[in-house]
Amino acid sequence: MEKPSKFHRHTYVGKGTEGADEYGYKYTWNSAHPDLEPTQMFYPDKYQNHPYCFYCGEKPYPIQAGLRDSNIPYNKRDYSVTGYMCTCVGAAAEISYRQDLIKLKELHAQDISELRKSYVEKLNPNLEKQFEIKMKYQRKELESELKNGRNYFSFSDIEMIKI
Ligand SMILES: [Zn+2]
Numbered sequence: 312m313e314k315p316s317k318f319h320r321h322t323y324v325g326k327g328t329e330g331a332d333e334y335g336y337k338y339t340w341n342s343a344h345p346d347l348e349p350t351q352m353f354y355p356d357k358y359q360n361h362p363y364c365f366y367c368g369e370k371p372y373p374i375q376a377g378l379r380d381s382n383i384p385y386n387k388r389d390y391s392v393t394g395y396m397c398t399c400v401g402a403a404a405e406i407s408y409r410q411d412l413i414k415l416k417e418l419h420a421q422d423i424s425e426l427r428k429s430y431v432e433k434l435n436p437n438l439e440k441q442f443e444i445k446m447k448y449q450r451k452e453l454e455s456e457l458k459n460g461r462n463y464f465s466f467s468d469i470e471m472i473k474i
Pocket residue numbers: 364365366367368369397398399400401402
């Protein structure tokens with residue numbers, strides 16, 4: 312019933328043993344395999360306790376990512392599930408799509424970084440000039456405020472200063 316995948320462990324149990332294949336190997340799902348990735352699930356009820364593969368409709372395999380090597384007590388970690396995955400064609404395509412998308416994004420990020428590098432000299436602001444203009448405007452503002460008789464001294468301002 313179980314289709315062996317690269318995430319299955321196989322052990323020799325002897326021909327004719329229950330669950331063994333024609334060569335005497337039994338395949339068991341390695342839920343702690345480091346390459347396991349959750350795939351899209353379909354939940355038939357609102358309680359979401361019964362996941363089925365979104366693509367093939369079969370029951371998925373549990374993932375126990377990182378649990379085996381953790382310090383969580385064995386009785387908790389062995390029965391804890393961090394996600395589900397299927398090994399069917401659709402689920403494999405989903406994983407491949409995600410990986411391709413990541414690669415494309417990385418590639419794109421490199422292009423953007425190179426584009427930025429090639430423009431950084433040309434997109435150089437004249438900070439000296441900006442400062443000059445800013446000072447000119449501030450001077451104008453001050454002059455007009457002084458002309459309008461504003462008194463700059465304020466007790467509340469100096470009382471705010473903590474000594
Ligand atoms: Zn599936």
